[in-house]
Amino acid sequence: MEKKAEILSVLDLSVEFDGHRILKNISFSVKRDDTLAIIGPNGAGKSVLFRALLGLIPYAGKIEWAPDAKIGYVPQKLAVGKDLPLTVCEFLGFKEKEKVKINEVMRSVGFLENAEHIHNDKRVLDTRLGDLSGGELQRVLIAYALLDEPNILLFDEPTAGVDVTGEETIYELIHKLQAKEDLTIIFISHELQVVNHYANNVLCLNKENISFGPPMKVVNKETLAKLYGEEVQLHEHIEGHHDH
Amino acid sequence: MITNLLFLLLVGAFVGAASGYLGSFMVLKRMSLVGDALSHVALPGIAVALTFGINPMLGALLALSLATFGIWYLGEHSEVYPEALVGVFFTASLSIGLLLTPEPELLEALFGDIDKVTTLDGLMVIVGALLIFVITKFISKKLLLGVVSEDLAKSQKISIKKINLIYLLLVSLVVALGVKFLGTLLTGAMVIIPAVTAKNLAKNIKGFHIGSSVFGAISAIAGILIARFYDISSGPAVVLTAVGIFVVSYIIRRK
Numbered sequence: 001m002e003k004k005a006e007i008l009s010v011l012d013l014s015v016e017f018d019g020h021r022i023l024k025n026i027s028f029s030v031k032r033d034d035t036l037a038i039i040g041p042n043g044a045g046k047s048v049l050f051r052a053l054l055g056l057i058p059y060a061g062k063i064e065w066a067p068d069a070k071i072g073y074v075p076q077k078l079a080v081g082k083d084l085p086l087t088v089c090e091f092l093g094f095k096e097k098e099k100v101k102i103n104e105v106m107r108s109v110g111f112l113e114n115a116e117h118i119h120n121d122k123r124v125l126d127t128r129l130g131d132l133s134g135g136e137l138q139r140v141l142i143a144y145a146l147l148d149e150p151n152i153l154l155f156d157e158p159t160a161g162v163d164v165t166g167e168e169t170i171y172e173l174i175h176k177l178q179a180k181e182d183l184t185i186i187f188i189s190h191e192l193q194v195v196n197h198y199a200n201n202v203l204c205l206n207k208e209n210i211s212f213g214p215p216m217k218v219v220n221k222e223t224l225a226k227l228y229g230e231e232v233q234l235h236e237h238i239e240g241h242h243d244h
Numbered sequence: 245m246i247t248n249l250l251f252l253l254l255v256g257a258f259v260g261a262a263s264g265y266l267g268s269f270m271v272l273k274r275m276s277l278v279g280d281a282l283s284h285v286a287l288p289g290i291a292v293a294l295t296f297g298i299n300p301m302l303g304a305l306l307a308l309s310l311a312t313f314g315i316w317y318l319g320e321h322s323e324v325y326p327e328a329l330v331g332v333f334f335t336a337s338l339s340i341g342l343l344l345t346p347e348p349e350l351l352e353a354l355f356g357d358i359d360k361v362t363t364l365d366g367l368m369v370i371v372g373a374l375l376i377f378v379i380t381k382f383i384s385k386k387l388l389l390g391v392v393s394e395d396l397a398k399s400q401k402i403s404i405k406k407i408n409l410i411y412l413l414l415v416s417l418v419v420a421l422g423v424k425f426l427g428t429l430l431t432g433a434m435v436i437i438p439a440v441t442a443k444n445l446a447k448n449i450k451g452f453h454i455g456s457s458v459f460g461a462i463s464a465i466a467g468i469l470i471a472r473f474y475d476i477s478s479g480p481a482v483v484l485t486a487v488g489i490f491v492v493s494y495i496i497r498r499k
Contacts, residue, residue: 078393
C-alpha cells in the first residue's frame with residue numbers, strides 16, 4: 001500500500017437544504033494516515049460535511065473514498081435517555097459477538113488502565129449507556145467504531161459534553177490512535193490548540209472552504225478573523241505545533 | 245372443556261408474549277400510541293370480513309397492512325409530522341368501521357370474545373406469533389441501533405426505512421392476532437403495557453425483552469382465567485390484569 005496515497009478526495013462539494021446552501025464548493029483531500037481537523041463556528045456546516053462524507057445526505061459534487069476505505073464513525077451524541085435499558089456490552093454486541101474482542105477493544109480505549117478500571121471494566125460493560133459520563137460514553141462510541149477495524153475514523157466533536165479531565169483522556173486516546181498503522185483520522189473541533197497539537201491538516205469551514213492546509217499555514221490571524229470574527233485572539237500555543 | 249380452556253390459555257399466552265416483545269421496541273422508539281391507534285384500523289377490516297363471511301382476523305390484517313403502508317409512506321415522504329395525520333386517519337377508520345360492522349357483531353369486534361376463538365384461529369395465532377418472534381429477533385439489532393442513533397445505523401449501511409416498515413407490519417400482524425381475544429379497542433394496550441412494565445424493572449435489554457414477553461403472557465393467562473371465573477369479557481380482564489402488574493412494577497421501581 002502506498003503510504004501517502006489519497007484516501008479521500010472531495011471536489012466542489014455543495015449541500016443544500018430546502019433551498020438554503022449549507023456548504024458551497026468545498027474541495028480538499030486527505031492522505032492515508034493523516035489527521036485532518038475541521039474547524040469553524042457553529043452552523044458552519046461541519047456536521048453536515050460529515051454526514052455528506054458518510055453518504056447520509058444528498059449532495060452535489062464529488063466525494064471519492066479509496067476503494068479499500070473502511071469508515072468508522074463516532075457520532076457526537078446518542079439519542080439515549082437515562083431510561084434506555086441498553087448496557088455497554090449489549091451496545092457493542094450489535095457489532096461483535098465475541099466477548100474477547102469486546103474486552104480487547106474496551107482496553108484499547110482505556111477502560112483497563114489501572115486497578116480501578118479493572119474493577120470498573122465489569123461495571124462499565126454492565127452499565128447502561130445513559131448512565132455513563134460524557135467522557136465514558138465517548139470512549140464507548142470510539143470502541144464501537146474500532147470494532148470492525150476501520151482505516152478511517154470520523155469524529156464529530158469528540159469532546160462535546162465531556163469535562164476537562166475526560167477531554168484530556170480522549171485526546172490522549174486520539175493521539176494513541178494516530179500511532180496506529182494505516183488509520184486516517186478526520187475530526188471536528190472547536191479547540192484551536194487541540195487542532196495544532198494533533199492535526200497535520202486543517203480545513204477551516206464557514207459555508208465555503210476558507211482555507212485548507214497544515215495548521216501552521218492555515219490557522220493564522222486572518223483566517224480566524226474570517227471564521228469567527230475579529231475578536232478571536234491568537235494564543236501562543238497556536239504557534240507551538242509539534243509532530244507526534 | 246378443560247382442553248378447550250388450556251388451548252385458549254396457550255393461544256392467549258402466545259398473543260400476549262408476541263405483543264409484549266414487539267411492544268418493547270415500540271416503547272423505546274417512543275411511538276407507544278401507534279400500536280393503540282393502529283388497532284382502530286382493524287375495525288373496518290373486520291366489518292368487511294364479517295359482511296363477506298371471511299375470517300375477521302384476515303380482514304383485520306388486510307386493513308392494518310394497508311394502513312401501515314400509509315403511515316410508513318407519510319412518515320418517510322411527507323414533511324408534515326405524521327402524528328396529527330395518524331390521529332385523523334385512525335379516528336376516521338374507527339368511525340367507518342362502526343358504521344360498517346353489523347350490529348350483533350359490534351361488541352365482539354370492539355372488545356373481543358374469547359368463546360368465538362376456533363381451533364383454526366388458535367393455530368393461526370400460534371403460527372403468527374412464532375413468525376413475529378423469529379423476524380423481530382432477526383431485525384432486533386438493527387432496530388435498536390436505529391433507536392440509539394439513526395446516523396450511526398445509516399453509516400453502517402442499514403436501511404432504517406426498510407427496518408421500520410418490517411417492524412410496523414409485524415405490529416399490524418400482532419394486532420390482527422389479538423383482535424379475537426381483546427377486540428380492536430384493546431389490542432393496542434397489550435403492545436404497550438407489558439413493555440412499560442418490563443422497562444420499570446429491566447437492568448439490560450435482554451431482561452427488558454424477556455420481561456415484556458413474560459408479562460404479556462402472564463397478563464393474558466391470568467386475564468382469561470379471571471374472565472372465565474367471573475364470567476366477564478376477556479378483553480378488559482386481560483388488559484386490567486396487565487395494568488395491575490404495571491402498578492406493582494411501578495411501586496417496586498420507586499422503592
